[in-house]
Amino acid sequence: MANYSTVNPGKFHLGYRFPTPVLIDKLNMETQDEYRVELKFKHSVIVGRTVYVGNVQVFYRRSGIIKVQSDAMYKSIVNEFDTFTSYNKIEAAVDDGEEITAMIEFGEKILQFKQNTLYIINVSSQIEVLESTHRHKGVNNPASVCKTDFGIAWANRYGCYLYDGRTVYNLLEKEGVRKIKESTWNTFLNSGSYNPMVGYFPKKRQLFVVDDRAADGNGSCYIYDMITTSWIKSSSAKFEDTIKSNFINDWNGDLVYATSSTPKKWSDTPASSSSISFKIKDIDFGQPGVRKKIYKAYISYKGNGTNVNIQYSINGDTDTTAPFYRTIDDGSGSSDNTNSDTTPLQNVGTDDWVLAELKPVSSINNIYSFQLIITGTAAADFSINDISIIYRMKSAR
Structure with a gap:
């Protein structure tokens, strides 16, 4: 098809359109x-x-x-x-x-x-x-990788990893012990065909692994705390169960992502009461073959803990649990040493941390390991700051 164009007044040339770029070899x-x-x-x-x-x-x-x-x-x-x-x-x-x-x-x-x-x-x-x-x-997609102030983090079907510039660490393992069972992690990611979405929340220094970046999961996630090197798992529907973008951090350091309808921002502000299940590891206090005596445990908490169930197990037997005495309802957190109660905590408000003294109803003597088991319903304002266990090693006979 010919085209005419003016290059100089009164001068014309004949040109052609080419479907691909002209290649000049000579x-x-x-x-x-x-x-x-x-x-x-x-x-x-x-x-x-x-x-x-x-x-x-x-x-x-x-x-x-x-x-x-x-x-x-x-x-x-x-x-x-x-x-x-x-x-x-x-x-x-x-x-x-x-x-x-x-x-x-x-x-x-x-x-x-x-x-x-x-x-x-x-x-x-x-x-x-x-x-x-x-x-x-x-990884299967770029949404499974993110930057943190510790290095580069990512997740796949085999684990969750961190590269610090020298070494690749598996965050599911610590000192030769796997923190999350292989079958549990596989079930968590398989619902989303192994396409997790990974992001970093710098305000809390926490790493988020959402089960799926699309609509094949249920919106649940695992959260890894970089400071305590511990994992927690959320319930379902914490994130939109729909096609999502990757995570980014906005100007304020918030963790945000987008769906087809609206942008979303992660918030850890409690909105309602929820069921909880928390177990500390079965602690042998560094001496698995030595007998111990457990005197008491202390839990620093605030908020309404009246529906929080706290019991303990010994020697790795999680099928058998035992209660503590109830704490006194005067804000002190002291044990009443009288009433056995599987929900020993009180509603202490949120102004200050209260140190609850948990004394076992039955003597915990000549045991090898000890584990606290916390379940029940946590109020929106309930939170735990730290846990301490008072014990004594017994001499070998």
């Missing part, structure tokens, strides 16, 4: 221009004034060929964030049957995630170096 070009490629990409990061992109569709300007390279990463020319060349291609592994699913930077390193594998790439020098490869630590 003219001399600079090396950078000769090997320049046009990219479409799914993931990107910026490190040291250079853009790194992954899982790309490449258009080679010189040959006109288009290729999809789902396992490749390209870097831009320094300070030219939209300029890429074919010789700046980076492949941590070639034809491994996986595609890049997420990328995130940490210092001068890039964490490149595939479905099953994590590659940590050092980009501090002109030539990139593959520092380490971590099998079974990949």
